[in-house]
Amino acid sequence: MSRKFTITTAIDYVNAKPHLGHAYEKITADAIARAHRALGRDVFFLIGNDEHGTKIEKSAAAAGVSPQEWVDRMAEVYQSTYEKLLISWDGFIRTTEERHHSGVREILARVRANGWIRRDKYTGWYCEGCEAFYTEKDLVDGKCPNHDTEPRWVEEENWFFRLSDFRDRLLAHIRENPGFIRPESRRNEVVAFLEGGLEDLSISRAGVKWGIPFPEDPNAVVYVWFDALTNYISGVGFGTDPAEFARRWPASVHVVGKDITRFHCVIWPAMLMAADIELPECVFGHGFIYQSGTKMSKSLGNIVNPLDVVDVTGADALRYFLIRELTYGKDGDFSWDAFIARYNAELANDLGNLVKRTTDMTARFLGGEISAGADTGKDRTGLRADAERVTATVIRAWEDFDLSGALESTWSLVRRANQVIQEKAPWELAKDDLRRAELTGVLDELLEAIRIVAELAAPAIPGKTDEIRARLGLAGGASAPWTESTVWRHRPGWRVAPGDPVFPRIDRKKEPEKSEPATEAVSKRAQKKAKRAAPAATGPAASIGIEQFRDVELRVATVLEAVPVEGADRLLQLTLDLGDEKRQVVSGIARHYAPEDLPGRQVIVVANLAPATIRGVESRGMILAAESGGRLALLAPGHEVAPGTRVS
RNA sequence: GGCGGUGUAGCUCAGUUGGUUAGAGCAGCGGAAUCAUAAUCCGCGUGUAGGGGGUUCGAGUCCCUGCACCGCUACCA
Numbered sequence: 135m136s137r138k139f140t141i142t143t144a145i146d147y148v149n150a151k152p153h154l155g156h157a158y159e160k161i162t163a164d165a166i167a168r169a170h171r172a173l174g175r176d177v178f179f180l181i182g183n184d185e186h187g188t189k190i191e192k193s194a195a196a197a198g199v200s201p202q203e204w205v206d207r208m209a210e211v212y213q214s215t216y217e218k219l220l221i222s223w224d225g226f227i228r229t230t231e232e233r234h235h236s237g238v239r240e241i242l243a244r245v246r247a248n249g250w251i252r253r254d255k256y257t258g259w260y261c262e263g264c265e266a267f268y269t270e271k272d273l274v275d276g277k278c279p280n281h282d283t284e285p286r287w288v289e290e291e292n293w294f295f296r297l298s299d300f301r302d303r304l305l306a307h308i309r310e311n312p313g314f315i316r317p318e319s320r321r322n323e324v325v326a327f328l329e330g331g332l333e334d335l336s337i338s339r340a341g342v343k344w345g346i347p348f349p350e351d352p353n354a355v356v357y358v359w360f361d362a363l364t365n366y367i368s369g370v371g372f373g374t375d376p377a378e379f380a381r382r383w384p385a386s387v388h389v390v391g392k393d394i395t396r397f398h399c400v401i402w403p404a405m406l407m408a409a410d411i412e413l414p415e416c417v418f419g420h421g422f423i424y425q426s427g428t429k430m431s432k433s434l435g436n437i438v439n440p441l442d443v444v445d446v447t448g449a450d451a452l453r454y455f456l457i458r459e460l461t462y463g464k465d466g467d468f469s470w471d472a473f474i475a476r477y478n479a480e481l482a483n484d485l486g487n488l489v490k491r492t493t494d495m496t497a498r499f500l501g502g503e504i505s506a507g508a509d510t511g512k513d514r515t516g517l518r519a520d521a522e523r524v525t526a527t528v529i530r531a532w533e534d535f536d537l538s539g540a541l542e543s544t545w546s547l548v549r550r551a552n553q554v555i556q557e558k559a560p561w562e563l564a565k566d567d568l569r570r571a572e573l574t575g576v577l578d579e580l581l582e583a584i585r586i587v588a589e590l591a592a593p594a595i596p597g598k599t600d601e602i603r604a605r606l607g608l609a610g611g612a613s614a615p616w617t618e619s620t621v622w623r624h625r626p627g628w629r630v631a632p633g634d635p636v637f638p639r640i641d642r643k644k645e646p647e648k649s650e651p652a653t654e655a656v657s658k659r660a661q662k663k664a665k666r667a668a669p670a671a672t673g674p675a676a677s678i679g680i681e682q683f684r685d686v687e688l689r690v691a692t693v694l695e696a697v698p699v700e701g702a703d704r705l706l707q708l709t710l711d712l713g714d715e716k717r718q719v720v721s722g723i724a725r726h727y728a729p730e731d732l733p734g735r736q737v738i739v740v741a742n743l744a745p746a747t748i749r750g751v752e753s754r755g756m757i758l759a760a761e762s763g764g765r766l767a768l769l770a771p772g773h774e775v776a777p778g779t780r781v782s
Numbered sequence: 783g784g785c786g787g788u789g790u791a792g793c794u795c796a797g798u799u800g801g802u803u804a805g806a807g808c809a810g811c812g813g814a815a816u817c818a819u820a821a822u823c824c825g826c827g828u829g830u831a832g833g834g835g836g837u838u839c840g841a842g843u844c845c846c847u848g849c850a851c852c853g854c855u856a857c858c859a
Contacts, residue, residue, distance in 0.1 A: 322786050323854045330855075392853085461795085465852090472794085479808065483821055491818035498817070539796095542807085556823040561816070635819045705857055722783095722858060743859065756859045 139175035140385045141167050144394060145182040145227065145365050148208035149193040152215045154468060155391070158423045161453050162462060162537060163389040164221045168593035169532035169540070174615035178382045180369045181216070182227035183209055184362045186345040186355070201344045205230055219449050220596055227369030229361055235346050237368025238356055242349055244409040245295065256292035256336045259285040293338040293348060295359070300404035301332045307403065313416055315399050316535065317463035320392060320419040324399040335359060335401065363402045367411065385414040395419030418535060421465035423456065447640065450595040451477050457594045458541045474640050481598075484548045485587070486637035491555065492580045493605050493632040499564040499573060504628040509571035510578040511624045515554045517583045518622045520547055525620045528590045537594075544590045551583045581606055581628050589619045601636050687741040688781035690771055691717065691757075696732040708732065708757070710739060713778020717741075720753035727768070738769045738781055 143163045146156055160181060167179035185205040194204035209228055216223065227234060245251055305328050308314055308321060315321035338354040339345070345355030355361075364372075366385060371378030390398050398417045406413050444452055455473050458480070460466030496502055504510065524547040531540035554576070563573035585606055588599040603610075607629040691710040698706060706729055710717040719739065740756040758769040771779075 319787060319853075326785055326854070396854090459794085475808070478819095478821095482819060487819055487821045489818095491822080493818095495817045542796095545807090552822060553824095555817075556815075559815080559817085564817085635821095637819080639819050639821080720857095720859080740859080753859065 136174050136176045138178070138381065138386070139167075139170040139173075140178045140180070140370065140382045141170070142180040142366050142369070142385055142388050144388075144390045145184040145229065145362060146212055147184045147187075147189070148205055148212065149187075149189045151208075152212055154423055156212075157215070157219055157452070158456050158460075159389060159391065159420060160216055160221045161219060161456050162420060164219075164223075165453070165457055165537055165593040166387070166389070166532070166535070167224075168222060168596060172589070172593060172616045172619075173529070173533070174617060176381075178224045178370065179222060180225040180227060180366070180385075181221070181223045182225075182365055182369060183212060183229065184365070185209075185228055185230045186361055187358065188342055188344065191344045202230065218444055220453065222596075225369050227365045229346075229365060231368075233374045234365060234368040237373035238346050238360060238364045239349055240373035241364055241367070241405065241409045241411070242356070242360060244411075245405065246349075248408055248410070250296045250299070250408040251337070252294050252296060252334075254292060254294050254334075255289065256294075257287075257289045260288040290340045292336045292340070293351070293354070295335040295337045295405070295408070297335040297401065297404050298332040300407055301328055303407055304328055304400060304403060307413065308399070311415075314413075315395070316416055316418045319463075320395045320399075320417075324396055327396060328400065332400070359397070359401050360405065363397070363405060366402075366414070372411075384412040387416040387418050388414050389418050389420060392419040392421055419463065421460060421463055423460065424465060424467050447477060447637075448597065450598040451481060451637070454481060454541070454595050457537045460538065462535050462537045477637070478639055480545060481637040482635065482639040484545060484552065485591075486635050488548055488552055488555075489584055489602055489605055490632070490635055492551075492577065492584060493630040495560050495564075496577050496581065496628065496630045497632045499560060500577065502630050502632070504574055504578050504581070504625075510575050512575050513579070514572060514575045515558065515579045515583075517547075517551065517554060517579045520550045521583055521586045521620070521622055525586065525590060525616070529616060532593065541591065541594055544587060547583060547587055547590075551580055551587075554580060554583075578624060578628065581630070582622060582624065585625075586620055586622070589616065598636055605631050605633060605636070607631055688758075689713075689739055689741045690775050690777060690779040690781060691737055691739045692777045693732045693735050693737060696727075696729040698729060706732070710737070710755070710757075711777040712739070712741065713776060715778075717754055718752060719755045719757060721757050721759075723757075723759060723768070735768065736770045736774060736777075738771075 141163055143159050146152065163181075164179065167177050171177045183205065185201075185208075190205060191201050194201040197204060199207070205228070213226065242251070305325065308325060308328075312321075315324055337357050337360050338348045338351065339357045340354045342355045345357075346361055348354040348356050366388065367379065367383060368374075370382035370385075372383070388398050388402075395417060398419075403413050451473075455476055456468075458476060459468075459472060496504065524543055527543045528540050531537070531543060558572075558576045560573055560576055563569045563576065584602065585608065588602045588606075592599040689712055691712050693708055694711050694716065695709040696706050706721055706723055706727070708719045708721055710719055717739070738758040740758070743754075743756050759767060
């Protein structure tokens with residue numbers, strides 16, 4: 135049995151339809167999966183849906199259906215979308231499936247048996263939109279920072295996972311396995327996070343219905359961690375099919391978004407350690423694809439359905455763009471301009487035209503056939519050496535998650551082939567019967583180079599490379615592993631089937647307006663550039679109107695009392711006399727002013743600043759100070775004035 | 783505030799362990815060719831390598847230090 139390669143993506147939360155971000159993750163993971171199949175590995179590519187939680191219940195209720203109906207319906211939507219995108223998944227796990235529940239029960243039982251689960255009381259602010267708890271300081275004006283809604287105070291008996299006990303083991307694992315977290319920048323962040331210490335994790339929720347019942351606790355369901363993350367093992371037989379699990383686990387790579395990389399590098403490995411299960415070899419945090427100025431977000435409803443893109447030029451074109459345009463692991467932009475530019479230049483002009491002109495010439499000059507007995511094999515073009523060099527480079531790139539580089543290198547062979555056509559000028563050779571052997575040989579080598587390009591590009595554009603193979607007269611789609619298929623060998627013969635362009639050019643002028651998404655919004659990068667180009671427009675140097683200044687209510691106040699904030703070495707809690715009222719303000723001046731020196735001093739306070747809670751203490755206002763050379767100076771009136779006096 | 787990262791041609795980016803005239807693609811300009819999707823091929827870049835300082839025979843590549851932006855994080859208000 136060949137070496138196994140198990141690759142997963144994050145499972146998708148199905149409270150909304152799939153968008154470009156989903157497509158990006160699946161497409162890149164699919165390309166990696168296909169590349170590893172071509173490398174001869176025993177690949178298992180797992181994707182799936184996350185189908186529990188209150189947000190699902192709400193989406194279902196809003197649609198007037200039961201949660202189960204809702205997730206069934208969404209599963210079809212996601213699967214048909216991914217079929218359209220040519221995603222070649224081997225396994226699709228849904229968290230409502232019995233096999234998943236079984237896996238969750240099994241891992242919980244193991245973790246519990248090992249003594250890593252305890253019962254305790256949980257309190258916190260719960261936002262239903264986020265399905266997450268917040269501490270006081272996370273809230274903005276008492277509201278959820280993501281949803282602008284008021285969370286509710288929750289106190290419940292809960293099950294806890296002793297996550298904090300795994301800190302050192304996790305750090306050691308990351309240190310000993312440099313490839314565990316990729317790209318490297320993500321690893322640094324996770325290490326920093328771990329060094330900051332961990333808290334135990336609440337893993338159950340009371341009062342939630344739509345979820346996996348928590349074993350031995352009829353009132354609670356399993357909270358997201360032990361539910362969703364467990365898909366990676368339940369999807370390959372954990373808890374149901376030990377033989378399959380032994381064959382597929384550990385995963386070679388979890389492909390996830392950079393926003394959830396940390397969970398996959400901390401909580402998930404700790405869960406596995408606690409259950410005595412092997413850890414995945416690698417967690418790869420990919421970047422985001424931006425468009426119209428905001429991160430694709432299911433919650434904000436700012437979505438662009440990838441199908442819109444697919445309908446313009448087909449799935450392969452979108453796949454090519456996403457894989458080629460973004461450096462894997464970094465963020466990038468989707469824009470129709472960039473998409474069309476790459477499509478026309480690299481797919482239509484470079485590759486598509488190469489296929490067309492070569493097959494057309496073979497048809498025109500040689501009747502479409504190069505027979506087995508033709509005078510080939512002389513290596514007249516040098517393409518053989520080019521192909522061998524490029525193949526080695528491309529394979530290395532696929533193995534190293536350098537998806538863009540793999541395509542870039544592949545295209546160097548495309549360019550080389552176009553150069554060869556120019557150099558050898560087959561149309562000239564065709565005029566001279568005495569040079570027919572040379573003509574045949576050149577076209578034979580060009581066709582062979584195209585065949586190899588199709589092999590190397592297949593992970594990215596599997597549909598179109600099948601078409602190209604058909605043009606070359608080759609049967610079937612997927613072919614042998616690269617170790618065989620990329621070997622330069624002269625075919626016994628060619629029988630080409632020229633046809634319409636494989637990648638018809640996109641006429642920019644005729645590019646329909648309808649396909650231009652939300653133009654009023656500016657991309658994040660464009661905003662950045664605009665900011666750079668015209669700093670006066672947004673920077674502090676810009677002049678403001680007097681009205682704007684008047685919006686800021688500055689008042690003189692007298693400090694009545696100052697005490698340190700418990701547990702904070704920079705904060706003082708001040709009680710201020712504002713004339714008609716007393717105000718409590720928290721200020722980060724403890725390093726510069728002793729509490730006992732402050733009472734009686736006058737300060738300037740921003741009186742209408744929105745209240746905030748800092749370190750558990752409410753602050754209603756801000757006092758002004760200037761910092762210079764590391765020293766802080768409180769602002770005060772030149773001589774004593776009545777407290778509450780407005781500053782203008 | 784702390785930690786990490788980025789800053790290279792109009793645009794997107796490569797640049798291995800410091801070493802010859804700093805590269806590629808796109809866009810632009812000029813030309814060739816005509817098999818091909820007005821496609822292709824050839825030629826054309828004096829780029830303050832964000833700024834300053836340093837180490838070295840020699841630095842985009844190492845060190846120090848401001849700056850700008852990004853990410854994570856924090857007891858910013």
